[in-house]
Amino acid sequence: MTTTEQLGLIVEPKEFFEWLQDADTSNLLIVDLSTDENYSRAHIEGAIYLPFKYLMAGQPPAPGKLPGKEQLQEVLSQLGLTPDTHVVTYDDEGGGWAGRLIWTLDVIGHTKYSYINGGIHAWLKDGLPVTNEIHKPTPTQYTVGELNLAPLASAEEIMESLGQENFQVWDARTPAEYSGEKVLAKRGGHMPGAINCEWINLMDHQNGLRIRDDADEYLQSLGFSRNQNIVAHCQSHHRSAFSYLVGKKLGYNVRAYDGSWSEWGNLDNTPIEV
CATH class of the missing domain: 3.40.250.10 (Rhodanese-like domain)
Structure with missing residues (x-):
């Protein structure tokens, strides 16, 4: 078994x-x-x-x-x-x-x-079987203890780290959001030095949206590496959650900024490039 x-x-x-x-x-x-x-x-x-x-x-x-x-x-x-x-x-x-x-x-x-x-x-x-029968969970009494903050980044931490050697921001939004052409907060644009790698670019659209086989080579071609401290974000840490997953799979040192652009772009003191 x-x-x-x-x-x-x-x-x-x-x-x-x-x-x-x-x-x-x-x-x-x-x-x-x-x-x-x-x-x-x-x-x-x-x-x-x-x-x-x-x-x-x-x-x-x-x-x-x-x-x-x-x-x-x-x-x-x-x-x-x-x-x-x-x-x-x-x-x-x-x-x-x-x-x-x-x-x-x-x-x-x-x-x-x-x-x-x-x-x-x-x-x-892959032709595997599916069902439409609803499966109900069996509730438990799960207790959340002390949080592991290692996968989590804050706006304050990012501002302190911007410009440091081996620190890199991974912007998983669309190129239009990254450039500031499309604005979904009070301010548009991107964090200084951020690399734009839209989340869907890491999927194989000819193979059921699997993670593309050359994801590692693709990320390195954009400027990412395993010796960087990477923080991924999007608008609400949804798209960047896939970035986090792929980075984790490939052995990158990646965290996520859950506030993402919906927080960063609405703060008055955060640095922004367009």
């Missing part, structure tokens, strides 16, 4: 499906972060639906910030998480919301998780 210890950070759809055929699933939790409509239409058997909004504080001007401990405990308890649970997650967009869940698990110190590469798009492309 196979166990969850055999699952890595990134698991291919066929690999996971085959693993399920002879697996001990007693400590397994499959979490689907697709839209409600797409989950209702087709999802992996046994998957529990988690609305992505529950992973965000939801308070303006930076709604993407990490929720408080009380909210996290409520969400994770309703999800059925335990300290021994291995979470396997996916979504319907190539990894943004699934990455957000993995980042959240890192922050609370829960390190047992996997991402289904490409999510439901890759699963369907």
Whole structure:
């Protein structure tokens, strides 16, 4: 019988499906972060639906910030998480919301998780079975202890680090947002020295939105390296959660700024380039 210890950070759809055929699933939790409509239409058997909004504080001007401990405990308890649970997650967009869940698990110190590469798009492309039967979780009493702040960056930390050798900002937004052509806050533009790598550029759009095979080479061609301290952001730390996931997979030293541009672009004292 196979166990969850055999699952890595990134698991291919066929690999996971085959693993399920002879697996001990007693400590397994499959979490689907697709839209409600797409989950209702087709999802992996046994998957529990988690609305992505529950992973965000939801308070303006930076709604993407990490929720408080009380909210996290409520969400994770309703999800059925335990300290021994291995979470396997996916979504319907190539990894943004699934990455957000993995980042959240890192922050609370829960390190047992996997991402289904490409999510439901890759699963369907591989011809694997789906269901529309709703699977309800068994609630637990999960306790969030002391947070692991290592994956988290603040505006103050970024301002102190800008211009330092080996510090790099990864801007996962669109080129129009990066340039300031499209403004989604009080001020538009980008952080000084930030490298723009839009999140969708790391997906293989011909192969079910899997992480592209040459992601490492592509990132290095843009100027990223493993000896940098990287902070990823987008508008609300949704797109940059995929950047965080890919960076983690490739062994980059990457953190995430949950305030993202919705906070940075609405502050008066933050440096901005256009």
